[in-house]
Amino acid sequence: MDLGIDGNSALVTAGSAGLGLASAEALARDGANVAICGRDPDRLARAEAQLEAIGGGEVLAVETDITDRSAVEGFVEETVQEFGGLDHVVTSAGGPPPGSFLDTDDDDWYDAYDLLVMSAVWTTRAAHPHLVEGDGGTIVNITSGSVKEVIDDLVLSNSVRRAVIGLMKTISREFAPEVRVNAVLPGSHETSRIEELVESGVERGDFESYDAGLEQWASGIPLERVGDPSELGETVAWLSSERSSFVNGASVPVDGGSMRSA
Ligand SMILES: NC(=O)c1ccc[n+]([C@@H]2O[C@H](COP(=O)([O-])OP(=O)(O)OC[C@H]3O[C@@H](n4cnc5c(N)ncnc54)[C@H](OP(=O)(O)O)[C@@H]3O)[C@@H](O)[C@H]2O)c1
Incomplete structure (x- = not known):
């Protein structure tokens, strides 16, 4: 299926590995310019080389800690400067540490909030003026099936990620019709x-x-x-494309059917 994103520009936070990288790869396979970020320079360089080998659009890799607001703003600005605009944003992040409620202290909760929620807030705020300038901007938030069905020993993920779904659902209404916003809920x-x-x-x-x-x-x-990470990446690319043009405010599980709730 031709997604029609050839020549568009996309930014993927925490895109130097895992599901973020798989999303960047899927976007690049369809010809988009892709910008990724991460903290570890070696991992970032490996991911950049992987994306360049696809031979899609241009590739930009920027060392960025997404828990640092000014670094996130700098990543968005550098992407816009390099590609001349921004059409698609994908937010991923590292996972908060596993543990039960009694294992956690206040710092764990604030750290998880910065990593999962504020990183998406800062990226969205910086990207919005650029997304509305284009011809159909999109945001896809990579979250987790834990926003619908809690997973044992993952209290931070179970609790804090739900704020990202509240954000996604709210801005899918506020940013329409110029920008569509959706979430994917990965299983394993x-x-x-x-x-x-x-x-x-x-x-x-x-x-x-x-x-x-x-x-x-x-x-x-x-x-x-x-799942193979590419199966999540393909769904993200589809949600970023015109092929999903009437999908907005949706939380899409990509989990092989493991979620029991409808
Ligand atoms: N894999 C799954 O089955 C699954 C299922 C449900 C939910 N999820 C969630 O989906 C998200 C992505 O998971 P994943 O499996 O792709 O994880 P992963 O393979 O561990 O990759 C995480 C990526 O995030 C980057 N990262 C972590 N902290 C960062 C920070 N502060 N600033 C910038 N980049 C950062 C890492 O690079 P650096 O460490 O170099 O910064 C790496 O590129 C996580 O929130 C995870 O909990 C994953």
């Missing part, structure tokens, strides 16, 4: 985030080994496997 996709969670399960004694842990994660999924 094999990225380093899942590796960390499985390894923490092994440490707690929940699983005998990494493979046993991964098998356990896949066992509740009707499609009987965890």
Whole structure:
């Protein structure tokens, strides 16, 4: 399917690995210019090379900590300068640390809020004037299935991410018709985030080994496997394109059917 985004410009926060990178790759495969950011310069350089190898549009990689407002604003501005505009924003982030409520202190909650919510707020605020100038701007927030069904031992993700859904739903009304805003709710996709969670399960004694842990994660999924990050990326690219032109304010699970609620 031709998404019609050839030559458009896209920015993906935390796009140097995992689901953010998979989204940037999907956008690049359809010919978009893509800007990504992350903190670790080596990881960022590897991701940049991966995106360039696709041979889509231009690629920009900017070392940025998305918990730093001025750094986020600088990333957006540099992207606009480099590409001459901005059509699509995808917000991803690292995952907050796993743990139960009694494991957390105030700093954990404020850190998770900055990472998941304020990073999206700052990106959206800086990007909005540019998105409305184009011909159909889009924002896609990568969140988690935990916004609908809580996941054990992930109190920060279960609680704080719901603010991103409230933000998405509100601005999908405020920014229309110039800009559409949607969210994707990933289930389990094999990225380093899942590796960390499985390894923490092994440490707690929940699983005998990494493979046993991964098998356990896949066992509740009707499609009987965890997802490939590209399957999430393709959905993000579709939501960023004219092919989804009447989809606005939606929370789209990409989870192999594991969510039980409708
Ligand atoms: N993978 C899944 O199955 C899954 C399922 C549900 C929800 N999610 C959520 O989806 C999001 C992405 O997950 P993922 O699996 O793609 O994670 P990942 O593979 O660990 O990648 C995280 C990315 O975020 C970047 N990052 C982390 N903190 C950052 C910061 N402060 N500033 C800038 N970049 C930062 C990392 O680069 P640097 O560390 O170099 O900065 C890396 O590029 C997370 O919020 C995760 O909890 C994932």
